Amino acid sequence: GAVVSQHPSWVICKSGTSVKIECRSLDFQATTMFWYRQFPKQSLMLMATSNEGSKATYEQGVEKDKFLINHASLTLSTLTVTSAHPEDSSFYICSARPGTGVTRYTFGSGTRLTVV
Amino acid sequence: QQQVKQSPQSLIVQKGGISIINCAYENTAFDYFPWYQQFPGKGPALLIAIRPDVSEKKEGRFTISFNKSAKQFSLHIMDSQPGDSATYFCAASPGANNLFFGTGTRLTVIP
Numbered sequence: 528g529a530v531v532s533q534h535p536s537w538v539i540c541k542s543g544t545s546v547k548i549e550c551r552s553l554d555f556q557a558t559t560m561f562w563y564r565q566f567p568k569q570s571l572m573l574m575a576t577s578n579e580g581s582k583a584t585y586e587q588g589v590e591k592d593k594f595l596i597n598h599a600s601l602t603l604s605t606l607t608v609t610s611a612h613p614e615d616s617s618f619y620i621c622s623a624r625p626g627t628g629v630t631r632y633t634f635g636s637g638t639r640l641t642v643v
Numbered sequence: 644q645q646q647v648k649q650s651p652q653s654l655i656v657q658k659g660g661i662s663i664i665n666c667a668y669e670n671t672a673f674d675y676f677p678w679y680q681q682f683p684g685k686g687p688a689l690l691i692a693i694r695p696d697v698s699e700k701k702e703g704r705f706t707i708s709f710n711k712s713a714k715q716f717s718l719h720i721m722d723s724q725p726g727d728s729a730t731y732f733c734a735a736s737p738g739a740n741n742l743f744f745g746t747g748t749r750l751t752v753i754p
Binding site: 531622639 | 675679685686687689732741746
């Protein structure tokens, strides 16, 4: 149990276009989802926390207008990278948690974004 | 500011040996300490986790040792295998909120 599906696993896009990444909890309802960014050989950096039905909370330094997060249902959260630039190229990972006060975090398999 | 400090950055161990990775924290509000294993191009997978009310937890070849007074915890991998070669992250969470990750340790187990 506790499977999180992230799609796509990799994407290449042209500079200036937008890319949407989906994160789905397959066998549980994810009250809270987290989005991370990971540069090569570095740790995971939390970008934002989203609770179903409410606006995402972004970490300091993360542009909310550039990284649009939607958590419209208990099983789906999306991250849209708008007007992507080469510096947005990175590995993006989502994580889902079934409820508040619960420490079980399940991670997706990640999305490799390359902006050319 | 790095909330969880992890060492070493990389580690090479012979097959059958013991791999030891250490982490330290300052925030006494942390009450959940998981370890994650990550293979290249994949998301992290939970290995084992501990809460501060116990000093040790063992699951198979993986053991967490926790020292609350020193605010340190470590992962021991017994009988290390080449398949254990991956990047390991410690993490900490205050009251089931966000996870704060360590900087990662790249483990290589040589045959």
